[in-house]
Amino acid sequence: MASIHVDIVSAEGQIHSGEAQMVFAPAEMGEVGIAPRHTPLLTKLVPGAVRVKAIDGSEQSFFVGGGILEVQPHLVTVLADSALRAKDADEAAALAAKQSAEEKLAGAKGDIDLAKAQAELIEAAARLQFVQKLKNPSHR
Amino acid sequence: MPGSKEIRTKIKSVKNTQKITRAMEKVAMSKMRKAQDRMAQARPYAEKIRRTLGHIAQANAEYVHPFMVERPAKRVGLIIITSDRGLAGGLNVNTFRVALKALREYKDKNVDVELALIGNKAVAYFKRLGGNVTATQTHLGDRPHLDQLLGVIKVMTDAYREGRIDRLQLVSSTFVNTMTQRPQLRQLLPVEPVQDDKLLAHWDYIYEPTPAGLLDFVLQRYIESQVYQAVIENAACEQSARMVAMKSATDNAGKIITNLQTVYNKARQASITKEISEIVGGAAAV
Numbered sequence: 001m002a003s004i005h006v007d008i009v010s011a012e013g014q015i016h017s018g019e020a021q022m023v024f025a026p027a028e029m030g031e032v033g034i035a036p037r038h039t040p041l042l043t044k045l046v047p048g049a050v051r052v053k054a055i056d057g058s059e060q061s062f063f064v065g066g067g068i069l070e071v072q073p074h075l076v077t078v079l080a081d082s083a084l085r086a087k088d089a090d091e092a093a094a095l096a097a098k099q100s101a102e103e104k105l106a107g108a109k110g111d112i113d114l115a116k117a118q119a120e121l122i123e124a125a126a127r128l129q130f131v132q133k134l135k136n137p138s139h140r
Numbered sequence: 141m142p143g144s145k146e147i148r149t150k151i152k153s154v155k156n157t158q159k160i161t162r163a164m165e166k167v168a169m170s171k172m173r174k175a176q177d178r179m180a181q182a183r184p185y186a187e188k189i190r191r192t193l194g195h196i197a198q199a200n201a202e203y204v205h206p207f208m209v210e211r212p213a214k215r216v217g218l219i220i221i222t223s224d225r226g227l228a229g230g231l232n233v234n235t236f237r238v239a240l241k242a243l244r245e246y247k248d249k250n251v252d253v254e255l256a257l258i259g260n261k262a263v264a265y266f267k268r269l270g271g272n273v274t275a276t277q278t279h280l281g282d283r284p285h286l287d288q289l290l291g292v293i294k295v296m297t298d299a300y301r302e303g304r305i306d307r308l309q310l311v312s313s314t315f316v317n318t319m320t321q322r323p324q325l326r327q328l329l330p331v332e333p334v335q336d337d338k339l340l341a342h343w344d345y346i347y348e349p350t351p352a353g354l355l356d357f358v359l360q361r362y363i364e365s366q367v368y369q370a371v372i373e374n375a376a377c378e379q380s381a382r383m384v385a386m387k388s389a390t391d392n393a394g395k396i397i398t399n400l401q402t403v404y405n406k407a408r409q410a411s412i413t414k415e416i417s418e419i420v421g422g423a424a425a426v
Contacts, residue, residue: 010185012178012182041346044357079189079361090291093294094292094298098291100275100276101274105276114244117269124233
């Protein structure tokens with residue numbers, strides 16, 4: 001029987017990898033069923049269950065919180081989001097990152113004092129080198 | 141016995157320090173293993189999304205996304221990833237060195253740099269030195285999560301979309317092995333084309349709903365996975381650098397203890413010899 005390879009991964013780990021007869025996924029425009037030799041398809045997923053019908057007929061479900069579905073004739077890739085993501089949540093996170101920058105760097109001047117930075121780096125490097133020498137006195 | 145008490149106290153204090161550094165070494169060792177596991181776990185996603193991106197680049201998409209177009213760099217975004225805590229040998233110093241080299245080069249070319257900082261050490265460093273910092277994220281802990289990074293990433297990708305920056309780069313440590321961590325500057329945007337020569341025929345995807353929206357989505361996820369990968373790799377680097385640093389600190393403490401012990405023994409021997417000679421001298425006088 002024809003089979004199709006399925007990879008389900010999220011940024012923080014691999015969820016499933018194996019051969020299947022059929023894959024069902026909650027695509028943005030409605031649920032899609034993918035059989036082997038499906039035409040190439042790229043679509044967004046909405047939160048829901050990805051069902052994988054294995055070669056032996058058993059079915060497994062995986063919950064995804066959204067993501068990307070890529071279909072090649074012999075390959076299905078589900079790039080699952082590791083967390084539920086709302087658009088405003090991203091906006092809020094961006095705002096928080098900006099605010100924390102302003103708070104933490106209050107009083108710092110806009111231009112980088114390259115000379116000072118260089119001097120500090122040289123000092124730090126010298127210190128490291130010194131420690132190294134202490135460690136192996138033979139390599140002088 | 142003059143000074144012997146001071147030497148004994150000193151030996152004791154060095155021994156205590158040694159105990160601490162040894163414990164830190166052990167802790168870093170176990171954390172490093174976990175961090176390396178996490179690094180390995182994140183790899184499949186990074187590989188798959190890269191493959192998908194390669195496919196998209198191969199397909200004759202009628203739409204070219206701005207993330208893939210090279211523009212003359214007038215302003216550049218730089219994400220700098222460091223650890224939150226110190227005592228990790230030269231790890232952060234080496235990262236700053238690479239970052240500073242890039243900053244200097246851009247300054248010579250009159251290119252403005254916008255910074256996004258991840259990790260306490262970077263924030264503290266640029267607070268002292270100044271710099272145009274637009275976003276920061278600290279306190280990621282031992283298990284950094286992607287959602288902690290989304291804010292910083294969004295600030296920078298939005299800046300790129302809006303044309304405030306023309307290029308986005310990333311400085312972080314890469315894990316070579318336990319003993320070696322290499323700081324590296326990598327380009328995130330524009331995305332460098334991924335070559336995949338398995339599929340050479342002319343074909344295109346069915347895009348649902350639109351290529352523009354989808355490509356945008358995939359590219360955003362790609363950047364996020366790249367940054368996440370860099371952060372967890374940096375976490376693994378931090379632990380292994382700390383492990384090595386603490387090991388050498390423990391060794392050094394051991395050396396100091398040996399030296400002090402020798403000094404102590406000599407002092408003790410000298411005082412015994414002195415006493416004996418005094419007794420002998422006293423006996424002879426009688």
